[in-house]
Amino acid sequence: MICVTQLSKSFGSVRAVDDVSFSADDGKITGLLGPNGAGKSTILRMLYTVFKPDSGTATIDGFDIQKDALQVKSNIGVLTHGAGIYERLSARENVRYYGNLHGMRGSALDQRIDELAELLEMSDFIERRTKGFSQGQRTKVALARALVHSPKNVLLDEPTNGLDIMATRGLRKAISRLKDAGHCVVFSSHIMQEVAALCDDIVIVAKGSIAAQGSPDQLIQNTGADTLEDAFVKAIGSEEGLI
Amino acid sequence: MNASTTSRTATAALANSNSRFNGLWTVFKKEVIDNFRDRRTLTTMVLSIVMAPLFIIGIQWFAESKVKQETDPVTSPPFELPVVGAEYAPNLMNWLRQNNISIIDAPDDPEQSIRSGERRVVMVIKDNFSPRFEKGKSAPVLLIHDSSIGGLEQLGMHQVQHALSMFSNKIAAMRLQVRGISPELTQPIVVNTSDVATPESRNSQILGMLPYMIIMLIMAGGMYLAIDSTAGEREKGSLESLITLPIDRRDIMLAKLLATAFFSALTFLLVLIGFIVAMKYAPVDSIDLVVEPSRVAYVFITCLPFVLVASALLILVASFTKSYKEAQSYLSFIMLAPSMPLIFLFFLSPEPSASNMWVPSLSQALIIIETFKGEPIASALVVLSMASSLVLAAALSFIAMKLYQREGILG
Numbered sequence: 171m172i173c174v175t176q177l178s179k180s181f182g183s184v185r186a187v188d189d190v191s192f193s194a195d196d197g198k199i200t201g202l203l204g205p206n207g208a209g210k211s212t213i214l215r216m217l218y219t220v221f222k223p224d225s226g227t228a229t230i231d232g233f234d235i236q237k238d239a240l241q242v243k244s245n246i247g248v249l250t251h252g253a254g255i256y257e258r259l260s261a262r263e264n265v266r267y268y269g270n271l272h273g274m275r276g277s278a279l280d281q282r283i284d285e286l287a288e289l290l291e292m293s294d295f296i297e298r299r300t301k302g303f304s305q306g307q308r309t310k311v312a313l314a315r316a317l318v319h320s321p322k323n324v325l326l327d328e329p330t331n332g333l334d335i336m337a338t339r340g341l342r343k344a345i346s347r348l349k350d351a352g353h354c355v356v357f358s359s360h361i362m363q364e365v366a367a368l369c370d371d372i373v374i375v376a377k378g379s380i381a382a383q384g385s386p387d388q389l390i391q392n393t394g395a396d397t398l399e400d401a402f403v404k405a406i407g408s409e410e411g412l413i
Numbered sequence: 414m415n416a417s418t419t420s421r422t423a424t425a426a427l428a429n430s431n432s433r434f435n436g437l438w439t440v441f442k443k444e445v446i447d448n449f450r451d452r453r454t455l456t457t458m459v460l461s462i463v464m465a466p467l468f469i470i471g472i473q474w475f476a477e478s479k480v481k482q483e484t485d486p487v488t489s490p491p492f493e494l495p496v497v498g499a500e501y502a503p504n505l506m507n508w509l510r511q512n513n514i515s516i517i518d519a520p521d522d523p524e525q526s527i528r529s530g531e532r533r534v535v536m537v538i539k540d541n542f543s544p545r546f547e548k549g550k551s552a553p554v555l556l557i558h559d560s561s562i563g564g565l566e567q568l569g570m571h572q573v574q575h576a577l578s579m580f581s582n583k584i585a586a587m588r589l590q591v592r593g594i595s596p597e598l599t600q601p602i603v604v605n606t607s608d609v610a611t612p613e614s615r616n617s618q619i620l621g622m623l624p625y626m627i628i629m630l631i632m633a634g635g636m637y638l639a640i641d642s643t644a645g646e647r648e649k650g651s652l653e654s655l656i657t658l659p660i661d662r663r664d665i666m667l668a669k670l671l672a673t674a675f676f677s678a679l680t681f682l683l684v685l686i687g688f689i690v691a692m693k694y695a696p697v698d699s700i701d702l703v704v705e706p707s708r709v710a711y712v713f714i715t716c717l718p719f720v721l722v723a724s725a726l727l728i729l730v731a732s733f734t735k736s737y738k739e740a741q742s743y744l745s746f747i748m749l750a751p752s753m754p755l756i757f758l759f760f761l762s763p764e765p766s767a768s769n770m771w772v773p774s775l776s777q778a779l780i781i782i783e784t785f786k787g788e789p790i791a792s793a794l795v796v797l798s799m800a801s802s803l804v805l806a807a808a809l810s811f812i813a814m815k816l817y818q819r820e821g822i823l824g
Contacts, residue, residue, distance in 0.1 A: 218657045219657065220653060220656055220657060220820070220823065221820055222820070240659050241659075243657060243658060243659040244659045246657070248654060248657040249654075250650065250653040250654045250657070251650070251653075252650045253650055253651065253653070253654050254646075254649030254650035254651035254654070255651060256443075256447060256651065258447050258450040258451060259443075259446075259447060259450075267439065267443050268658065270435070270439040271435075271436055271439050271440070271658045271659070271660055272658065272659065273435060312654070315654075316654075
């Protein structure tokens with residue numbers, strides 16, 4: 171469960187995130203939808219504690235992102251934007267490294283890695299060194315290491331970037347399974363169809379603020395539009411960034 | 414606050430200190446394994462073990478065998494000396510031939526043949542040689558040569574000069590004896606020398622090169638890891654993911670620094686091993702250095718603080734840069750920084766004292782040289798060297814830690 175309250179962040183004179191509030195429930199997928207440069211990544215970066223907000227705050231399972239950063243970090247799994255993996259380590263070693271850093275050890279850890287390999291359909295290449303992996307395989311490794319400690323909350327920054335159709339479908343399936351297992355999943359995207367297909371709640375972000383939020387049906391109702399696409403255009407006030 | 418939250422806080426605190434070491438160790442171990450799988454690291458290691466034998470012994474061996482080959486009157490081929498007007502001084506020519514110099518016909522333009530490098534020395538004897546020689550006056554001999562050519566190429570010139578002065582001395586002594594005067598009269602002073610240098614200290618030429626090589630290789634040994642684990646990790650986008658884990662950023666930095674130091678120290682050790690082996694089996698007579706393992710151990714331990722300085726410097730600069738390429742070009746310059754004080758060492762060869770033993774790299778170079786010479790430096794000065802290097806390493810690490818806590822570390 172993630173609660174964001176009046177979060178703001180500026181870089182110099184640019185107000186990247188302006189007074190953003192929303193919440194994301196357990197067992198639901200919440201999508202941050204908006205054009206590139208809208209501030210989605212900055213919001214996520216504050217949630218996973220690498221950026222400090224200028225004002226406002228957020229809690230993850232009751233832990234404050236600033237005061238209890240260490241507990242927050244233990245309770246989240248993060249797929250960063252363009253996440254890199256270590257090329258000279260095998261896929262298993264990459265995931266095990268993160269498991270070790272979460273304090274996991276031995277056979278329990280290896281069992282968890284096997285589980286993830288099955289969930290993410292990566293058993294074929296789990297023992298191979300990751301140099302030369304396809305983008306889809308890399309993303310799976312990055313996702314597996316983000317999930318290795320079974321975090322209650324999962325934050326994904328543009329996870330489908332650079333993936334082909336099959337890899338995207340595989341990832342969507344994995345995200346749905348996380349939802350079914352009761353996780354709180356937040357993911358950002360600039361692709362409307364993807365958000366529409368997957369999310370229970372949508373937060374539309376434009377120019378650093380929230381333009382609209384709610385379930386897909388609510389968004390259509392509230393904006394008086396016919397389709398979600400029209401609702402999205404109406405909410406952000408332009409067709410910029412719509413794909 | 415109720416009992417259950419109190420106990421939860423206590424457990425968390427315990428887990429915290431436990432995980433702190435766990436985090437440090439995990440990152441350290443990963444960086445070491447990752448770097449061992451890097452081919453460039455292995456290349457550096459192999460280089461460091463063969464570098465000392467190759468450069469120090471190799472150069473010495475080449476010079477020595479060349480000198481021997483060129484000057485040994487029994488085995489070396491005669492030096493070919495073109496002489497203009499050889500007919501004016503037949504006795505001198507005989508003497509030169511006896512001294513392993515063969516007389517050949519002079520080229521048409523002697524000076525040009527020297528300039529073009531065809532000949533090293535040409536001797537010119539004029540027709541006034543024998544009249545003056547027979548009257549007991551100084552008879553002129555002209556040697557045309559090029560003093561700008563280096564080293565071994567001068568050997569022929571030296572050989573000719575030596576033979577000429579021997580001939581001159583011999584004739585002088587004979588002339589005096591003929592006139593009933595003791596040749597000793599012309600030698601008011603006889604200089605005898607007694608050399609107290611130990612066999613070790615006579616090898617100062619070799620020892621002069623060793624610290625330079627050690628210090629450069631210590632820097633090179635940690636360089637790839639420093640770049641890869643900081644600028645490289647940021648560029649590949651794995652750093653952002655890493656700092657979302659429940660481990661303090663300062664611990665991440667510290668672990669990377671220690672991994673860099675591990676490889677620098679390993680390289681250092683390999684250079685020393687290469688040096689021991691080379692000294693033991695080198696086929697070079699002029700090197701007479703017994704490298705006792707205890708001295709090697711002493712040098713390794715007393716110079717370890719410099720390994721930390723080097724690692725902290727590498728990590729700090731690499732963390733500052735935006736990309737792998739940028740880090741690489743900065744570090745190539747930084748590699749030179751510790752060699753600056755060594756230039757001072759080459760020119761002035763200072764004695765170890767409190768005024769220079771606090772300087773990192775210079776003080777370690779002095780420790781290396783003096784220890785292998787068998788003239789150990791006072792412990793207080795060695796402690797000064799270690800302490801000042803440790804302080805510098807700590808200061809550099811502190812700045813690097815501050816750097817890692819900024820948001821800008823993500824680039």
